[in-house]
Amino acid sequence: MTETRLQGTLGPGAIVFMVVAAAAPLTVVAGSVPIGMALGNGAGYPAMYAVAAVILMLFAVGFVAMARHVPDAGAFYSYVEKGLGRGPGLGAAFLALITYTAVQGAVYGYLGFALDELLVTYGVPSLPWWLWTLAAIAVTGLLGYRHIDLSGRVLGVLLVAEIAIVLLLDLAVVGRGGSDTEGLSTGVLHLDTITSGAPGIGLMFAIAGFIGFEATAVFRDEARDPDRTIPRATYAALVVIGVFYSVSAWAVVSGWGESAAVAQANANPGTMVAVTTEQYLGSAAGHVVQVLLVSSLFACVLSFHNVLSRYLFALGGAAVLPAALGRSHSRHHSPHLSSLVQTGCAAALLAVCAGAGLDPVAEVFAWLSGAATAGILLLMLLTSVAVLVWFHRSRADTRFWHTRLAPGLGLAGLAVCLFITVRNLPLLVGGSQTLALVIDGVLVLSVVGGIALARVRPGVSTARLRTTP
Template structure:
């Protein structure tokens, strides 16, 4: 990997490294973004909750539906990457399609999205580690100490060469996918207590219970796949690598989640899976593994659940640091965040800032006495889910507008039909998620119906506040530094 340097602005000044370059292949990028989706964490944590709180037996179909909608979104996203050769993803594409203010607004919303999902998982992994260590006879330490330890380890890897992170993520991802596929195979071979069937995909089951909640859990499981464009500057042959990685990621995630959740239903049977999920959704995957793979399989699954969460936060750390790096090069975040380490060739300052941000948030949550699972994880995963649906919907609009204005690509499927269908699906999903958001954070009335209380108002307010902040900054920058404003989008590539 090499670094592109900007020329010194005055005699005697040492040039500052600003641009990331590298030779990441399709496989490495796919592993990093799929690791962010945390396959085992989703199958073990989100799927049982989707079954319990969502549409029960029909929940696996929600992964298939979400995968289809996001595939349509990926078609436009991939077409855009061929004609806008810049990193930055949402920030860049919306800026090119809808203008600089809209681009900056989505940039800040994206930072909120990825920070929220990262810190939510830090809370969860801290809890899991504290319970696991105590259960093995170790010291009974508070969850936030384990969260801070995880943040430190992630920060160490994020500070260094991206290839190191990709190798760590690759090993962890292969291991967690392998154990889930082993469980699926065991269920298929045994046939389950009620035999194998396609009951999860029957319309009456898909629309049963609370399909809106089910859709919310399903879309949340895909967060991270769209970040392939973030690694453009570090990719080998990015015009081919990035689109290919995007398609492989979204299709692979969709198929994997649908298959794994179907197997989870079959493991207990359509008639018994809801009751089993209600007993203990957090332990459902471990109990299922014990039943079908025995005690050794259960131990392996428990260990890989923890490493899956670690892989998730490491991947999102890399995404956020590169988002900050791109925004710095666009002159909308402090200049120092755009620097690249002379030895590790990573956005090291951005990495340190992200590590500090995660640590400070965890400390604040601990001081406030928030529950690491029911509040830290659930609340902020909900924020990220709604924000990502909004971000993708806006990006779909930007893709359509960009190609309609420039005529750079005249393929109807890639520039109008697929992005348009994706927009309809994403906008509908965002509405459903927003309507059900209070239930996710526990704001319900005596009848159990969602009401927009204090927690809902604060968390939803963040989703409004961050993009508004971006719009305000764009307006200020336009008045105070017109040159920086005019070069905002072009500056992203360094």
């Protein structure tokens, strides 16, 4: 019999590996931290990760409380449909596909560039970035075709390695007492430092570092005990990501001294963390950071590939997309057809970018990551509204903190973050107001398109159709 359900024995730790890998911790520390300091609030930027974690933790309270009432593995759009109806649910589904495709495409572009740069240092002839990207897409597709436990083990190894090198840097900076001139930074303890510069832009970059944490719910079918595993994994992922980013960003600032760190972030953001590592751990460690940056990017695209494949799988099972996408492999119990389609879409997107002659970092990575940040915030905003509406109507849970106060505070925080992101989106896409408007339009039209589809095809729903394997 054709299988239409996924299977697995993932515990909280394995799922946390998946979502933390999607956050690409080394990539964030090496890439986003210097940029967040330069364009945001300087030495106060590490505090923005703590602020972002608090906002997302408030959001997660309602998200987790509703999880036991949403048995589908569709994550955000399943929540939106249950709370706001079929049309908004389909709109959220299409928005999710665009958002995660954008963030995966952004990282694929950066990965091709970083891999070429790394190999050139070891004597390999330089090749076009898109050749390395296509090779990475092929390997990712192969792993995504197989059982989820294989991807989990690969992500676990890569994640431990990249976190280990950053933690060693953190310990080295603390062990030496920070920079020789200023010592350990205290800027994160002073409100005037935190609010200096442009804290709103700093918060925008900090929020972007958490993209993917909500994907815990996507692995519901493959979790060992979904009602307990998913909540634990969600909270654990937020705590791990929030603490890791905050401490590591503070260590980078402390390694240079507050004034010197801001100057370095403005002058050489791309090499700041690698240079810091060489200063505190030696030149060999600097080379290790370069290697692990590539593995961090690969772990990120593999994680998002798994998430996207499961979105396609759920939509296939719901007859929103072709039903074949909702079938799982008889031996691997994986969404194999959805994985193949997702691999093809990724290759097509990057082929278009390469054919247009776009720079893999300044354009592919920057533009697509900007679109993804706005998209994920809009998705979470819709989900927050759905959570509040559903608990108000159903009375399935009457705990005030879990169903009213925390989700309401999370909604307010996300609304502020979305406003800041949309207002500053031109900054993320090379200063082009026109491109920013196009991205905004695509995101909004994806939601409108879902609502229109629900009207044209009244029988279509994002609620998963389940059959026993």
